Amino acid sequence: MLSGLAKPLSVLLALAALARADNPINPGFPYGSEKVRGVNIGGWLVLEPWITPSMFDATGNSAIVDEWTFCLLQNRGTAQASLQNHWQTFYSESDFQQIAAAGLNHVRIPIGYWAFEVGPGEPFIQGQLPFLQDAIGWAGNNGLKVIVDLHGAPGSQNGFDNSGQRLSFPGWHSNATNVQRTDKIMMTIASMFANNPNVVSAIAPLNEPAGFDGDAVLDVVRQYWFDSYGNIRFPFGTSQESNTVVVLHDAFQPLSFWDGFMQPPMWQGVAMDTHQYQVFSDAQVAMSQQQHIQAACALGGELSSFDLWIIVGEWTLAITDCAESLNGRGIGSRFAGTFPGSTEVGSCSGLSGPASSFSSSYKTFLRQFYEAQITAYEEGSGWIMWLWKAQPGTADEWSYQMGLQNGWIPQSPTDRQFPNICN
Ligand SMILES: *[C@@H]1O[C@H](CO)[C@@H](O)[C@H](O)[C@H]1NC(C)=O
Numbered sequence: 001m002l003s004g005l006a007k008p009l010s011v012l013l014a015l016a017a018l019a020r021a022d023n024p025i026n027p028g029f030p031y032g033s034e035k036v037r038g039v040n041i042g043g044w045l046v047l048e049p050w051i052t053p054s055m056f057d058a059t060g061n062s063a064i065v066d067e068w069t070f071c072l073l074q075n076r077g078t079a080q081a082s083l084q085n086h087w088q089t090f091y092s093e094s095d096f097q098q099i100a101a102a103g104l105n106h107v108r109i110p111i112g113y114w115a116f117e118v119g120p121g122e123p124f125i126q127g128q129l130p131f132l133q134d135a136i137g138w139a140g141n142n143g144l145k146v147i148v149d150l151h152g153a154p155g156s157q158n159g160f161d162n163s164g165q166r167l168s169f170p171g172w173h174s175n176a177t178n179v180q181r182t183d184k185i186m187m188t189i190a191s192m193f194a195n196n197p198n199v200v201s202a203i204a205p206l207n208e209p210a211g212f213d214g215d216a217v218l219d220v221v222r223q224y225w226f227d228s229y230g231n232i233r234f235p236f237g238t239s240q241e242s243n244t245v246v247v248l249h250d251a252f253q254p255l256s257f258w259d260g261f262m263q264p265p266m267w268q269g270v271a272m273d274t275h276q277y278q279v280f281s282d283a284q285v286a287m288s289q290q291q292h293i294q295a296a297c298a299l300g301g302e303l304s305s306f307d308l309w310i311i312v313g314e315w316t317l318a319i320t321d322c323a324e325s326l327n328g329r330g331i332g333s334r335f336a337g338t339f340p341g342s343t344e345v346g347s348c349s350g351l352s353g354p355a356s357s358f359s360s361s362y363k364t365f366l367r368q369f370y371e372a373q374i375t376a377y378e379e380g381s382g383w384i385m386w387l388w389k390a391q392p393g394t395a396d397e398w399s400y401q402m403g404l405q406n407g408w409i410p411q412s413p414t415d416r417q418f419p420n421i422c423n
Helices: 007-020 053-057 067-072 076-089 093-101 129-141 176-193 215-233 289-297 300-305 360-377 400-406
Strands: 036-040 106-112 145-152 200-204 245-249 270-276 309-315 382-385
Touching: 007 215, 036 309, 067 076, 093 129, 093 400, 106 129, 106 382, 129 145, 145 176, 176 200, 176 215, 215 245, 245 309, 289 360, 300 360, 309 360, 360 382, 360 400
Parallel strands: 036 106, 036 382, 106 145, 145 200, 200 245, 245 270, 270 309, 309 382
Antiparallel strands: none
16 A cells, blocks of 8 residues: 555654554544534635626626636736735625534635745736635634635646636646645645644645546546645654644545545545535436435435545535536536537526525425435535535525525524435
């Protein structure tokens, strides 16, 4: 199992194994026994056009499709002012108070590599890191655990706009400089939070690497997970272990692909993250409400038998891809038949947008879908919904906060109206 590892890590692992009998690792949250329940703080420190469409519309430039082009293709002072205003206003401690009051115990906070280091020729604007620090303070004040999630790596690990750079093919894995830069950033992040494991209980070293692009990606990802383990679990420059959990991502592979990966006792404090969406293919958006519920329930068995802590770190109550710009700015929706090559399933009206347009039967379905998903995901180690909030009125079906305000999400995740939904 150690072949392929850099020597220093293998030595550290051996020393740590010797020491562990006296000094077991002690994560800030009891991942094995208590369920993770949380929300993602999406579209804040990493822009996503569909979460804040007005920020993009205000540019008047349809070529601005991600944070890279947001910084590159408009006046830099304007971009800087818009970002600063967004960072200062989109979230405040009140959000974290509401999240805690809703019975949740985790927030996952996406951050881009460019908060830490911007390379020559890269247009990214910095200034978001102090807001990450603020958010960690708010989380601590309210008893919430934080997963710091590296959502964008140099070159882009998936080509998605939410990696910072929308590309037709990702450029991270094929460029050793990019991977080395990411390793260094992970060392920075790990040492920044190594002494605060009771709030920053976990670090996710890379969101959604594009495993669907094949073995060349997966080989790089696997090695990157090993290197990140070393960086996160041994941030002190000695054989002393941190208490910070390492949250891997399944890279869009079936969980069986990762069976046996990074198991205890040699590897400690490793969790797997899987993302479960039912809105990104023609077949999925054509499913009936009942089929969506059944598909969610069907995941429980696989989650319960997986051999690492397994968190469903992104999921949604949306059953359409109707939210404007969800598939990318300027790209339409499969459900509405405006996505290239798609056939209309139905009208988006009443299914996406403002909660005031949702019928009571649709809100009942959203409640059922919520209970079905958390029931299934709690057969694993728990869940973190995407997302706490978006620009109000644009994609309310995605928003935990809107669900609480409008009744399709209960005031505590243990309040169940449909306790047998998956039976
Ligand atoms: C690899 O990425 C770096 C930036 O991290 C860039 O300067 C370099 O040109 C890239 N190399 C290739 C071959 O694309």
